[in-house]
Amino acid sequence: MIKIGILDLQGDVSEHQMMAKNAVEKIGLKADVSKVKTASEVAECNGIIISGGESTVIGRLIKENSINTAIKENQIPVLGTCAGMVLLGQETDFEQPLLGLIPMKVKRNGFGRQKLSFEADLNLNTLETPYPGVFIRAPYAYDVEDEAVVVGQIQDKIIAVTYEHHMATAFHPELTNDTRIHEYFLKEVLNCVE
Numbered sequence: 001m002i003k004i005g006i007l008d009l010q011g012d013v014s015e016h017q018m019m020a021k022n023a024v025e026k027i028g029l030k031a032d033v034s035k036v037k038t039a040s041e042v043a044e045c046n047g048i049i050i051s052g053g054e055s056t057v058i059g060r061l062i063k064e065n066s067i068n069t070a071i072k073e074n075q076i077p078v079l080g081t082c083a084g085m086v087l088l089g090q091e092t093d094f095e096q097p098l099l100g101l102i103p104m105k106v107k108r109n110g111f112g113r114q115k116l117s118f119e120a121d122l123n124l125n126t127l128e129t130p131y132p133g134v135f136i137r138a139p140y141a142y143d144v145e146d147e148a149v150v151v152g153q154i155q156d157k158i159i160a161v162t163y164e165h166h167m168a169t170a171f172h173p174e175l176t177n178d179t180r181i182h183e184y185f186l187k188e189v190l191n192c193v194e
């Protein structure tokens with residue numbers, strides 16, 4: 001049985017847990033989906049989801065609790081959404097601890113004041129039909145290196161990236177009823193454990 005951990009430090013954690021559980025059911029997996037807070041809980045997981053929230057706060061707590069080491073030493077795939085995307089990047093425009101698991105830079109609050117929050121149908125390479133994107137003070141990625149894959153863009157801005165078994169989205173898949181991003185991630189996790 002695989003174990004998916006929803007990193008429970010700050011942000012919309014319960015929504016991710018619910019969506020991940022729905023995705024598990026949809027693809028008929030045997031998986032435990034739990035909230036995790038400590039490095040030892042994280043180390044036991046096959047996949048970790050980092051929610052939206054405040055990336056400065058989540059990043060600081062990740063570092064203080066040695067969760068970065070647990071993720072890296074165990075090579076755990078990570079799905080990071082919104083603030084989670086910021087944390088997956090290697091550089092951002094603010095001095096803050098990052099995981100740096102995807103070779104890309106991330107611009108925080110990248111859609112400007114007038115568009116702090118919006119919804120848009122997204123064409124993503126990994127999906128056959130559009131995905132309902134919910135953007136809340138969303139970041140975007142830039143300088144994505146060749147070995148990573150740009151999965152989607154909007155207004156010429158990169159809003160979804162995969163690299164190895166990690167995925168970053170600028171939008172909030174946990175705030176929709178569409179489980180396809182979570183399903184995609186679960187399949188990546190399965191590829192790692194098989």
Ligand SMILES: NC(=O)CC[C@H](N)C(=O)O
Nearest residue numbers: 052053054055082083108
């Ligand atoms: N909804 C969100 O996760 C916003 C992310 C926030 N702008 C940050 O950089 O932390």
